[in-house]
Amino acid sequence: MPITARAALQPDPGARQLEIRTVDVAEPGPGQVRVRMGASGVCGSDRHVLEGDWTMPSPTVLGHEGAGTVEALGDGVTGFAEGDRVVMTWFQPCLACAACREGRTWVCTAASSEQCLLPDGTTPMSQDGAPVYPYLAVGSMSEYVVVPQQALVKIPEDVPFDVAALIGCSVATGVGAVLNDAEVKAGRGAVVIGAGGVGLCIIMGLALAGASPIIAADVNPESLELAREFGATHTVLSDASLPEKVREITGEGAEYAFEAIGRPQTIAQMPACLKRGGTAVIVGLPPQDAPVQIDALALAEEGKRLLGSNYGSTVPARDFPLLARLYLDGKLPVDRLITNRVGLEGVNDAFELMRQGARGRSVLVY
Incomplete structure (x- = not known):
C-alpha cells in the first residue's frame, strides 16, 4: 500500500511559489528503496525549474539534494538494510550502457532521472490517482521518496543529514569540477565567478588541490567575505572589467576559470580571464536556449580549453564516501556552507533568500 507524505509541490510550470501538499508515495518495486528524508538542499537547479527556465513534467515535487534513512526495500535490493543512512544521487546511471561500463556514469546514455522517471519509466508519486513527478527522480522536498538502489550511497553515522544532502549535489559538483574535470595542479591560479553554494564548493576544492592564488568574484560583498573563509586568497566585485582585475592579481591571467552561476554573460568572460593554455570550466547551468558568445578564434590561437x-564527473559510489571522510577530517567544512535551516513550510522563504543573493545555502530539515 502507498503511504502519504507532505511535499513541496509546483502545481504547474508557471507557479513561482511551491505549495505544501499531501502526495501518495508508492511501495518500492523491484530494485527500489523507500527513504524517510532527513534533509534536502535548496539548490539553484530547483530554482531554475521554479522560475520556468527549464521544462519539466508537471506537477513536480522539487528537490534533488537529499539524505535520509532507508525505511523499506523492494525485491532484489542488495547492499542496503532498513535503518541505513544514505545520501542520494540525482543522476541515476543505468550501469549497463557503454559509458557506465567504462566507469563514466555521469554521461550515462540511458538514465531516465532527467525525465523525472524511475528506470522502469514510472513515477512513484501521485495525487488523487494522477501522476506527480519527483524532480530528477528524487523529489527530496518530500517527507518520503522512492528511488532505485543505484541512487543511494551509504554515509557514516556521524555525518549530519544536512551536510550529507549537500554532498549529494553542490559539494560533489564543485569539488568534482576542480579535481575530476579541470584536474587542477597545486600552485596554479584560479578564478571562481559566483560565490554561492556551488562556487564556495569549487573554492573548497581549489584549496584542497593547493591552487594559488584563488580569486573569488561576486556581486555580493557578503558572499565574498564568506569566500575568504573557504579558501579564497583574493576577492573582487564581478563586473565587465573582471578579466582586467584577474590580470592585475595574476599577471598573465589565471590558469583555471570556473563559472558557477549559469549566466551567459559571465560564462563568456571566462576565456579572457585565462592565460595562454588555460582552462575554463562551465559549472553553473544556464536557462534553456541561452546561447553564449565566445571568441572562438582567440580560444584556438591561445590554446585555451572550454569544458x-x-x-x-562524479562517480557517487566512489566519491560520496571520500567527500564524507574529508568533511569528517576537517578538510571540507561543508557545515559552514549552511546559513539557513528551515522546515518544509519555509521552503518559499528559502527560495526568496536565494533570489536576493543571500550568502551560503539553505537546507530543509525534516
Whole structure:
C-alpha cells in the first residue's frame, strides 16, 4: 500500500511559489528503496525549474539534494538494510550502457532521472490517482521518496543529514569540477565567478588541490567575505572589467576559470580571464536556449580549453564516501556552507533568500 507524505509541490510550470501538499508515495518495486528524508538542499537547479527556465513534467515535487534513512526495500535490493543512512544521487546511471561500463556514469546514455522517471519509466508519486513527478527522480522536498538502489550511497553515522544532502549535489559538483574535470595542479591560479553554494564548493576544492592564488568574484560583498573563509586568497566585485582585475592579481591571467552561476554573460568572460593554455570550466547551468558568445578564434590561437562540467564527473559510489571522510577530517567544512535551516513550510522563504543573493545555502530539515 502507498503511504502519504507532505511535499513541496509546483502545481504547474508557471507557479513561482511551491505549495505544501499531501502526495501518495508508492511501495518500492523491484530494485527500489523507500527513504524517510532527513534533509534536502535548496539548490539553484530547483530554482531554475521554479522560475520556468527549464521544462519539466508537471506537477513536480522539487528537490534533488537529499539524505535520509532507508525505511523499506523492494525485491532484489542488495547492499542496503532498513535503518541505513544514505545520501542520494540525482543522476541515476543505468550501469549497463557503454559509458557506465567504462566507469563514466555521469554521461550515462540511458538514465531516465532527467525525465523525472524511475528506470522502469514510472513515477512513484501521485495525487488523487494522477501522476506527480519527483524532480530528477528524487523529489527530496518530500517527507518520503522512492528511488532505485543505484541512487543511494551509504554515509557514516556521524555525518549530519544536512551536510550529507549537500554532498549529494553542490559539494560533489564543485569539488568534482576542480579535481575530476579541470584536474587542477597545486600552485596554479584560479578564478571562481559566483560565490554561492556551488562556487564556495569549487573554492573548497581549489584549496584542497593547493591552487594559488584563488580569486573569488561576486556581486555580493557578503558572499565574498564568506569566500575568504573557504579558501579564497583574493576577492573582487564581478563586473565587465573582471578579466582586467584577474590580470592585475595574476599577471598573465589565471590558469583555471570556473563559472558557477549559469549566466551567459559571465560564462563568456571566462576565456579572457585565462592565460595562454588555460582552462575554463562551465559549472553553473544556464536557462534553456541561452546561447553564449565566445571568441572562438582567440580560444584556438591561445590554446585555451572550454569544458562543460556535468555533476563534476562524479562517480557517487566512489566519491560520496571520500567527500564524507574529508568533511569528517576537517578538510571540507561543508557545515559552514549552511546559513539557513528551515522546515518544509519555509521552503518559499528559502527560495526568496536565494533570489536576493543571500550568502551560503539553505537546507530543509525534516
